[in-house]
Amino acid sequence: MPHARGNLSPAEAGRVSIEDHIADCLALVAPLSAIEVPLLEALGCVLTADVVAQAPLPGFDNSGMDGYAVRAQDVTGAAPGSPVRLPVTGDVFAGAAGSARLAPGTAMRIMTGAVVPDGADSVVPVENTDGGLAEVEIRAAVAAGRHVRRAGDDVETGDTVLRAGTRLNPRQLALLAAVGRTRVQVHPRPRVVVLSTGSEVVEPGQPLQRGQLYDSNGIGLVAAAQELGARAERVGIIDDEPRAVRAAVEDQVGRADVIITSGGVSMGAADIVKAVLGEIGDVTFRNVAVQPGGPQGLGTLGEERVPVFCLPGNPVSALVSFEIFVRPALRAMLGESRLHRRRVPARMLRGWSSPAGRRQYARVLLMRDATAIAGAATPYVAEPASGQGSHLAAQLAHANALAEVPEDVTEVSGGDVLECLVLERMRR
Numbered sequence: 001m002p003h004a005r006g007n008l009s010p011a012e013a014g015r016v017s018i019e020d021h022i023a024d025c026l027a028l029v030a031p032l033s034a035i036e037v038p039l040l041e042a043l044g045c046v047l048t049a050d051v052v053a054q055a056p057l058p059g060f061d062n063s064g065m066d067g068y069a070v071r072a073q074d075v076t077g078a079a080p081g082s083p084v085r086l087p088v089t090g091d092v093f094a095g096a097a098g099s100a101r102l103a104p105g106t107a108m109r110i111m112t113g114a115v116v117p118d119g120a121d122s123v124v125p126v127e128n129t130d131g132g133l134a135e136v137e138i139r140a141a142v143a144a145g146r147h148v149r150r151a152g153d154d155v156e157t158g159d160t161v162l163r164a165g166t167r168l169n170p171r172q173l174a175l176l177a178a179v180g181r182t183r184v185q186v187h188p189r190p191r192v193v194v195l196s197t198g199s200e201v202v203e204p205g206q207p208l209q210r211g212q213l214y215d216s217n218g219i220g221l222v223a224a225a226q227e228l229g230a231r232a233e234r235v236g237i238i239d240d241e242p243r244a245v246r247a248a249v250e251d252q253v254g255r256a257d258v259i260i261t262s263g264g265v266s267m268g269a270a271d272i273v274k275a276v277l278g279e280i281g282d283v284t285f286r287n288v289a290v291q292p293g294g295p296q297g298l299g300t301l302g303e304e305r306v307p308v309f310c311l312p313g314n315p316v317s318a319l320v321s322f323e324i325f326v327r328p329a330l331r332a333m334l335g336e337s338r339l340h341r342r343r344v345p346a347r348m349l350r351g352w353s354s355p356a357g358r359r360q361y362a363r364v365l366l367m368r369d370a371t372a373i374a375g376a377a378t379p380y381v382a383e384p385a386s387g388q389g390s391h392l393a394a395q396l397a398h399a400n401a402l403a404e405v406p407e408d409v410t411e412v413s414g415g416d417v418l419e420c421l422v423l424e425r426m427r428r
């Protein structure tokens with residue numbers, strides 16, 4: 001167990017607990033009302049209604065092989081040494097309406113997917129014949145029903161093929177197309193607008209003056225929102241100037257389902273987001289018992305009551321805050337039922353120290369422990385980032401998980417087991 005416990009609880013320190021802050025973030029949002037979209041716009045979206053098949057799949061009895069449609073009883077005893085010869089009365093191609101009727105004692109050449117003629121009950125694969133056109137030599141017997149794909153084998157009319165709440169993947173979209181749907185009812189993707197604030201923040205690609213840095217938060221936050229299925233965009237960079245912040249925010253309120261800002265929420269003289277949004281919106285600023293990312297703002301803007309999340313500017317704080325607080329809210333808007341990241345316990349390979357009274361989300365590289373013995377507490381180990389400073393963007397980029405250090409733990413030791421939020425598939 002982790003040791004060296006501090007003794008300041010979040011409430012005692014005047015901080016809001018992580019659980020309370022998450023609950024308040026979730027209270028600002030609800031699943032977006034269902035809309036009907038073309039299938040290919042529904043990838044990754046959550047179905048709002050069951051889908052019931054209006055017709056069977058397959059839609060008709062059809063051949064599973066290229067070969068000859070026959071009556072099984074006409075080819076009993078057929079074998080390589082004692083073939084059965086049948087006259088071929090025609091060809092049936094896939095797509096032909098298939099009104100043909102097979103007379104007893106005859107065969108029809110048939111292609112994969114073609115309608116099995118009435119009167120035939122099975123298909124002899126072409127490999128078991130001489131491939132004849134006027135007459136065919138059948139060299140193997142076939143069981144009745146063999147190589148015939150029956151109407152309704154897969155889906156019967158009236159079957160519920162997908163249930164409300166399903167997050168649509170490519171295989172499920174293919175099924176919707178197969179049962180004749182072109183559109184489907186889903187929760188739409190929230191439109192997320194990301195506003196980066198800071199007079200020192202510069203558009204990536206522009207020359208930097210001393211004292212400036214690139215807008216990495218804008219890129220990271222938009223990408224994080226897109227990755228979970230939102231429609232996200234960056235809207236420029238805003239100077240630490242009240243009028244600029246106010247104008248940018250007011251401009252975006254009508255266009256967004258959610259606004260995310262970064263920077264300007266701390267105690268500094270230029271922490272303008274806090275000053276302006278506190279005035280024009282119903283927005284609260286608070287200190288959350290989390291590290292990185294203590295200062296957080298949340299609330300709504302405008303008559304539309306557009307949810308707004310104000311994240312701190314440090315690159316690690318911004319993205320970790322998104323993970324813990326904003327991502328669950330966006331997933332709720334998408335209609336997802338599982339809001340939080342998967343967690344696994346992992347044994348830490350090294351120790352580090354963590355602040356008292358705040359839960360730390362430490363950046364770690366989570367791995368499967370190849371040497372773990374049967375019965376080990378966990379099959380995972382984690383290598384902590386070499387530094388946990390909230391400005392260390394590269395350390396975050398190399399991490400694939402966040403290890404949770406409880407509020408009352410100030411020293412983690414190598415060998416301690418911590419819960420980890422899994423951000424990425426593990427590399428090994």
Ligand code: AMP
Pocket residue numbers: 196197198200201213214215216217218262263264265266268312313314315
């Ligand atoms: P703030 O929260 O505005 O006090 O900013 C905290 C730190 O994060 C400062 O060092 C800022 O320069 C930095 N920062 C603020 N916004 C961004 C951004 N969009 N991209 C990268 N770093 C930022």
Ligand code: MG
Pocket residue numbers: 197198199240263264270271313
């Ligand atoms: Mg700032």
